[in-house]
Amino acid sequence: MPFIEESDLLDLHKDIDKAQIINERLLDQIKYKNKDLRKLKLQRNVLLGFVGLFVIGTLAITSFTAGLSTKQSFENQNNLLVSIDSLDAIKNRIDNLKVQNQELSLVREFYLAKEFLNKEKIYSVQVKSFVDNNVTLASEALTNTLFVKTNPFYAYSLGNFETLSEAQSFRAQLVQMGFKDAFVASYKDGKRIKIEEPF
Structure with missing residues (x-):
């Protein structure tokens, strides 16, 4: 059997103790690391x-x-759909109002023209006079005609002119068409003032 000396055995025990202490320290470090x-x-x-x-x-x-x-988007879409329907209705209403406005403008222009004819001195070419007011040719809605009572007759005149020369030129055209007795007269406030010179 082999023989170990005592000093070697002591060194061996010291080494084992050191290793054990190192192992315990390592175990403590492992425990500490495990806790961490x-x-x-x-x-x-x-x-x-x-x-x-x-x-x-x-x-x-x-x-x-x-x-x-x-939900808000859905409500907004519903509002948008209602709005689109409302927009169509509003567009139709606007179109109707435009048409009515045009009609009213024509009526307004008619009455302004009539008012102008009544206030200003105008010239017209009288083409006929009648004893009775039963002429179906004349209409008060026509702005370019005059149907005036000149006692005891009713005078029917064509054209409304601002100047005498325009009325005389129109009279010459009517004479060429066959209205030989046509003459120019001046009017104010819907009444005849006087018969003007033909030329």
Whole structure:
């Protein structure tokens, strides 16, 4: 059997004790590191829990607001559809008002022309006179004709002119057409003032 000296045995025991102390220290360090790892793991799990709750909360709020905005969008679309229908009705109303405005403008122009004829001195070419007021040719709605009572006759005149020369030129055209007795007369306030020179 082999023989070990005592000094070698003591050194061996010292080495074993040192190794044991080193092992214990290492075990303590491992325990400490395991505690740190458990602590970090717990912190990570808590952090992941908060992040998860935050994400779930954000998704819930987003879906809730998206639902509200979808509802509002749907209501806005309904309002838009009503608005489009209303716009068509408004456009039709505007078109009708434009037509009425044009008609009223024509009526206004007619009455302004009649008012002008009554206030200003105008010239017209008388083509005929009648004893009775039963002439169906004359219409008071025609702005370019005059049907005036000159005692005891009713005079029928054509044309309303601002100047005597325009009326005389028109009279010459009527004479060429066959109205040989036509003459120019001046009118004011719907009454004949005088018979003018033919040329």
